[in-house]
Amino acid sequence: MVKQAQQKQERVIEAVRCNLEGDDAVDFIRQSGFAMTTAGIARHLRKLGGRGNIVALIEAGHSNLEILHTIYADVDAELEAAHKPSQQDLFSENPAAPKVPDNLLMHQDLFQSTKITLKIPNDLHEALRVAAKVENTTQSQLIVDILTRALSRMTMEMPSEGE
Numbered sequence: 001m002v003k004q005a006q007q008k009q010e011r012v013i014e015a016v017r018c019n020l021e022g023d024d025a026v027d028f029i030r031q032s033g034f035a036m037t038t039a040g041i042a043r044h045l046r047k048l049g050g051r052g053n054i055v056a057l058i059e060a061g062h063s064n065l066e067i068l069h070t071i072y073a074d075v076d077a078e079l080e081a082a083h084k085p086s087q088q089d090l091f092s093e094n095p096a097a098p099k100v101p102d103n104l105l106m107h108q109d110l111f112q113s114t115k116i117t118l119k120i121p122n123d124l125h126e127a128l129r130v131a132a133k134v135e136n137t138t139q140s141q142l143i144v145d146i147l148t149r150a151l152s153r154m155t156m157e158m159p160s161e162g163e
Contacts, residue, residue, distance in 0.1 A: 007034070008029070009047070009048060011029045011032050012041055012044045012045065013067055013068070015041070016045075016055060025041055026038055026041065030117050033117065048067075049071060053071075128143065
């Protein structure tokens with residue numbers, strides 16, 4: 001199982017644990033950065049054996065990861081929790097830092113970004129989609145450009161502290 005799918009399913013299980021349904025569950029999962037709909041949640045619940053199965057495992061005292069281990073017993077190796085480093089690993093002289101491929105170093109600044117989820121009116125979303133298409137760019141890049149222009153205008157208009 002892919003790590004992102006596992007994280008989504010953990011959030012779905014957590015939503016069931018919090019007794020959330022419908023739009024409340026969607027909002028809860030979206031707060032974690034996953035764009036899901038009620039249909040997507042239902043699809044994941046079916047893969048996990050249904051809401052009743054998850055509730056039974058929760059009532060049995062299982063953690064989210066244990067529930068995934070129970071459901072996906074054949075894929076146990078991929079569901080292993082991250083290895084916690086020992087004290088010697090943390091303070092060793094030669095830490096085993098992963099080597100970054102050279103071809104990624106020249107694009108290093110491209111990966112410094114943060115994902116956000118915005119709730120905007122449908123007509124504004126449609127206007128952004130059309131504007132991005134007209135300007136031949138992505139909606140994300142258009143939003144970044146708009147915010148950059150607006151924030152730079154705000155900083156120019158702000159009076160200095162001596163005035």
